[in-house]
Amino acid sequence: MSRNHITAAYFGGQMFSTLVVVGISQGNEFGIDLSEYEVGVDFRGVHRIPEGVHYVYASSCDAQGHKGSRTGFVHYFLKNEIVVCEWDMHTEELKLGADVSKAVLENIASAERYSEIEPLLQNYKSDEYDSWKILTNHITAGLLRRIVPTFAERVACSKNASHAACREQTRENEACNERGSVLVAESRQLTSSVDVSNHTLNFTNVPARSGKDLSAAEISANCMDAIKVINKLISTNGEEQILGEFQLSFILFFCGHLIDCLQQWRTLFALLCNSELAVISYGQFYSKLLILLMYHIPMLPLEMVGNIETNTIYKDTRKLLRNTSQTKCASDMQRLLVSLQQTVHWDFPGLFEEDPEDLPTVVTL
DSSP, X not given: OOTTEEEGGGGTXXXXXXXXXXXXXTTOEEEETTEEEEOOTTOOEEEEEOSEEEEEEEEOBOTTOOBOXXXXXXXXXXXXXXXXXXXXXXXXXXEOGGGSOHHHHHHHSSHHHHHHHGGGOEEOOGGGHHHHHHHHTTOOHHHHHHHSOSOOEEEOOOTTOOTTTTTTOOOOOOOOOTTSSEEEEEOSOOOTTOOOTTOOOOOOOOOOSSSTTSOHHHHHHHHHOOHHHXXXXXXXXXXXXXXXXXXXXXXXXXXXXXXXXXXXXXXXHHHHTSOHHHHHHTHHHHHXXXXXXXXXXXXXXXXXXXXXXXXXXXXXXXXXXXHHTTSTTHHHHHHHHXXXXXXXXXXXXXXXXXXXXXXXXXXXX
């Protein structure tokens, strides 16, 4: 039996997963995915968790309501799986895997003891699940193992910052986790200037559209249409892998506050928006991408969706809308267009008019 997993079939073969949380105090912050839970005296965790990837977090909270540093992990929950994590009141960390004490696991690993805990478990908040599933439906267990194979991601944000306020806070990477989940723990107070260049996330190396290794002709061609670069990216990794990585990089940024994950998301986004030919070649892929962006863009920090005159995300989105407007993706493009108008109040005047930069230049001889 794995030290931090107990087979749920042993307790009757439930069809959902369970997370047992040991040692967390009343009033502390605890959440899964997009939902927070009230931690009472008898809180022992959450059950009826759907299969798939989920982000779990916790933080201490004092009598005045001031929250401590957040600690958490992302894990691919399997059917009939019970995962045990332990809150360490001394380090204020949420422990998982080999860090969970043997005594805690042995205490829970009995049908009698589990039957005592089960009535104290709260239900997974299913009203948020539809949104979470759209954010993660391309992330497989294999993809998670590839990108976050054998380590723990240590992260940090301002001690008193809220979830929303911390979205752009950077994180520090260290340690390792034999289980293949991303363990994220708050170790100290950081600011946005912290260097995160030594990360260990195994993201795909996105081919560059320019660089010393490319000729002037190749750079010019890639700037006009990035089809060759996108062909290389998709032929090497596959469409579903790229969509899954796009999702994973986003949720690790949004939930885990990892700034290098935002950079990966941004790199993929910028590349995929800059090709008309790729939309024709990979129509289904782009339809799925357009749907994802209906959720991703409104969840970005306000600083990243404002001031459209200089906003590169807005400009790339505009290109993507133009590139998909006359293709089989047109209906999904229209959905994204309306969604962005309603959520982030982006307007796209002259979207379907000829771009002056694309018009031929008339030279008088």
